[in-house]
Amino acid sequence: DNSHYGTLKHINGGRGPMQKTFRDTDNLRSLLTQRHALPIFPVRNELLQELKKHQTLIILGETGSGKTTQIPQYIHEERLDRKGGVCITQPRRVAAISIAKRVAEEMNTNLGGLVGYSVRFEEAVSPATKLKYVTDGMLLREAISDPTLSRYSWVVLDEAHERTINTDVLFGILKDAQKTRKSTPGQDPLRLIIMSATMDVDHFSSYFANCPVRYVEGRQYPIEMFYAKKQEDDYVMTAMTTVFQIHQKAPQQHDILVFLTGQEEIDSAVANIRQIAKDDSLAECPRLKVLPLYAALPAHQQLDVFRPTAPGERKVIISTNIAETSITIPGIRYVVDSGRAKVRTYHPGSGFDALRVKKISQAQAWQRMGRAGREAPGNCYRGYTRQEFDAMDVNPTPEILRSNLASVILQLLAMGVKNVLTFDFIDKPSAAHIEAAMAQLTSLGAVAVQAESLVLTEAGGKMAQFPLEPRYAKAILSGPEYGCTDEVLSIISALSSESIFNNPSGRKDAAVNARRKFTSVEGDHITLLKVIRAFKAAKKNKMWCHENFLNFRNLTYALEVRKQLVQVCQRCGVTITSCQQNTDSVRRCLATGLYTNVAELQLDGKYLTLDTKQEAVLHPSSALWGGKPAYVLFTELVHTGKTYMHLNSIVDPQWLYEIAPDYFRKKHIKT
Numbered sequence: 001d002n003s004h005y006g007t008l009k010h011i012n013g014g015r016g017p018m019q020k021t022f023r024d025t026d027n028l029r030s031l032l033t034q035r036h037a038l039p040i041f042p043v044r045n046e047l048l049q050e051l052k053k054h055q056t057l058i059i060l061g062e063t064g065s066g067k068t069t070q071i072p073q074y075i076h077e078e079r080l081d082r083k084g085g086v087c088i089t090q091p092r093r094v095a096a097i098s099i100a101k102r103v104a105e106e107m108n109t110n111l112g113g114l115v116g117y118s119v120r121f122e123e124a125v126s127p128a129t130k131l132k133y134v135t136d137g138m139l140l141r142e143a144i145s146d147p148t149l150s151r152y153s154w155v156v157l158d159e160a161h162e163r164t165i166n167t168d169v170l171f172g173i174l175k176d177a178q179k180t181r182k183s184t185p186g187q188d189p190l191r192l193i194i195m196s197a198t199m200d201v202d203h204f205s206s207y208f209a210n211c212p213v214r215y216v217e218g219r220q221y222p223i224e225m226f227y228a229k230k231q232e233d234d235y236v237m238t239a240m241t242t243v244f245q246i247h248q249k250a251p252q253q254h255d256i257l258v259f260l261t262g263q264e265e266i267d268s269a270v271a272n273i274r275q276i277a278k279d280d281s282l283a284e285c286p287r288l289k290v291l292p293l294y295a296a297l298p299a300h301q302q303l304d305v306f307r308p309t310a311p312g313e314r315k316v317i318i319s320t321n322i323a324e325t326s327i328t329i330p331g332i333r334y335v336v337d338s339g340r341a342k343v344r345t346y347h348p349g350s351g352f353d354a355l356r357v358k359k360i361s362q363a364q365a366w367q368r369m370g371r372a373g374r375e376a377p378g379n380c381y382r383g384y385t386r387q388e389f390d391a392m393d394v395n396p397t398p399e400i401l402r403s404n405l406a407s408v409i410l411q412l413l414a415m416g417v418k419n420v421l422t423f424d425f426i427d428k429p430s431a432a433h434i435e436a437a438m439a440q441l442t443s444l445g446a447v448a449v450q451a452e453s454l455v456l457t458e459a460g461g462k463m464a465q466f467p468l469e470p471r472y473a474k475a476i477l478s479g480p481e482y483g484c485t486d487e488v489l490s491i492i493s494a495l496s497s498e499s500i501f502n503n504p505s506g507r508k509d510a511a512v513n514a515r516r517k518f519t520s521v522e523g524d525h526i527t528l529l530k531v532i533r534a535f536k537a538a539k540k541n542k543m544w545c546h547e548n549f550l551n552f553r554n555l556t557y558a559l560e561v562r563k564q565l566v567q568v569c570q571r572c573g574v575t576i577t578s579c580q581q582n583t584d585s586v587r588r589c590l591a592t593g594l595y596t597n598v599a600e601l602q603l604d605g606k607y608l609t610l611d612t613k614q615e616a617v618l619h620p621s622s623a624l625w626g627g628k629p630a631y632v633l634f635t636e637l638v639h640t641g642k643t644y645m646h647l648n649s650i651v652d653p654q655w656l657y658e659i660a661p662d663y664f665r666k667k668h669i670k671t
């Protein structure tokens with residue numbers, strides 16, 4: 001039944017002359033067939049009726065049923081986006097970009113036209129954009145300048161079951177915006193769609209005055225489940241062994257999806273599997289095409305996972321939890337689940353977040369399993385025992401209850417929310433938690449007490465303009481005082497990008513040697529600065545990057561980020577001056593924002609963080625590794641076995657006293 005779609009010309013929207021080749025037409029036909037085969041298609045009209053009837057609707061549907069790609073198109077086809085467009089949020093940038101690309105292709109339009117996306121530091125939108133895929137963080141940012149989100153008629157909060165901190169805050173913002181728009185005469189009502197892949201939606205429904213829930217059936221074939229017989233500590237090794245066991249017996253066209261935790265681990269697993277696959281004993285098996293998938297992957301590599309394999313090939317995709325629900329990869333019949341994910345955790349009472357590898361919840365384990373049976377019966381290998389599974393939490397803890405709230409609270413204040421303590425959170429963080437964030441913002445000078453309530457300072461207002469955590473924004477705002485805004489911008493841009501270093505496996509020594517000239521005795525931040533300066537001096541040359549084991553793409557991205565941060569500086573009246581070779585001031589300036597991230601060398605040669613007195617070690621990739629500076633300013637803590645300090649600089653305790661005297665007096669550092 002094509003009646004909702006009319007002809008192919010209709011899909012083309014009649015915009016411009018048809019200059020398509022026959023192959024494109026074939027491709028379009030095939031896309032249309034695929035769209036019609038999705039489980040959501042038979043309920044298209046019913047859904048549209050419901051959407052017209054209710055201001056807020058919850059749509060519950062299994063992953064792969066077509067919620068994210070189809071519903072916005074249905075709204076557009078029905079011309080329900082005439083007054084204002086549709087904005088669809090995603091927790092991750094990869095998903096926002098790849099889904100927008102897919103939808104643009106299905107609608108036969110150019111990305112950035114009718115269909116666009118907007119993620120931090122990168123967007124493809126125009127005034128013609130009606131369907132816009134954004135990260136939840138971007139929509140939150142838009143709400144600062146436009147709290148009622150007046151440009152949109154529809155907001156779709158997708159992947160709501162993931163309960164990211166930004167989605168959680170958007171719940172409150174959107175509920176409020178809906179009320180405001182309803183009570184303002186002449187305003188177009190704001191329609192909300194909440195989409196979830198898991199069953200526990202009652203909580204969402206009761207938050208929105210018991211709004212209706214619509215269930216969309218998915219496709220699920222039976223899946224055979226295997227548990228580990230005994231508890232395994234090395235989950236990466238267990239997963240890799242399982243991949244080869246499957247590889248030796250499964251038919252060629254059956255692809256494998258492996259869930260691991262983070263970029264470094266995934267890159268090294270990909271390299272190892274590629275290496276092992278060359279072994280003679282596997283000569284009879286199909287060729288292995290091993291692909292990584294994680295949020296920070298460059299766009300062209302992300303799209304590789306969707307490409308069908310060539311004859312004689314088998315795809316193995318090694319992914320973070322991104323493939324759990326937000327992205328569907330065709331062809332998967334085997335899932336290998338490590339039972340782990342990297343999550344951000346926060347220590348209330350201190351100022352920082354850390355990334356930690358943790359056991360997933362049972363709900364996530366079921367989602368991962370489900371990925372094996374979307375097209376045909378499948379198999380799922382859990383790298384943990386049945387007992388371990390039973391001991392997992394049933395559902396994941398919402399991120400808002402376990403992360404640093406400083407960013408979010410700064411944004412709420414910038415949006416004009418008067419009392420953050422009484423904000424209508426769907427799950428309210430504890431008062432202690434909110435107060436800790438307030439304390440951090442106070443000490444950064446972003447908020448101040450005025451007539452017994454906390455208000456945004458002028459500096460705080462500026463900090464909220466930067467698409468960065470407040471402490472990085474603070475370091476940029478301190479730039480003029482130390483005369484090094486230029487340098488700090490370069491460093492923070494490099495930190496906002498994925499690694500600007502290339503470390504091809506097997507050539508580590510060559511890479512380290514080639515980059516030795518950039519290494520600074522002052523630490524990694526100044527090293528990053530030297531690389532950025534050299535990259536500019538080399539006229540952003542690709543070959544030069546290659547010779548120096550630097551990542552051209554990520555460096556280019558870092559300079560793009562820098563350009564955007566310069567624009568924010570100009571808007572906020574921050575002067576940009578350079579301190580040339582005086583890199584002490586650069587480290588001092590960074591410390592004005594990051595001063596809670598300091599570790600002190602102990603008599604026994606170990607480091608303890610000043611804030612929470614945790615034992616930590618310098619990461620082997622750090623420029624400071626092997627040395628024993630008395631005080632280290634670290635960018636981030638990562639727990640993988642040990643607690644590692646990533647990206648570190650030497651700091652002078654005297655500076656720290658000058659920067660935050662009250663804070664450091666309490667920490668009793670030795671000067």
Ligand code: ADP
Binds near residue numbers: 066
């Ligand atoms: P849901 O949101 O319900 O999980 P989606 O709308 O994201 O479902 O996806 C529906 C289907 O569209 C998927 O099962 C997949 O087959 C297809 N699809 C989505 N994105 C792509 C892509 N980039 N390339 C190929 N197929 C895709």
Ligand code: MG
Binds near residue numbers: 068
């Ligand atoms: Mg989806």
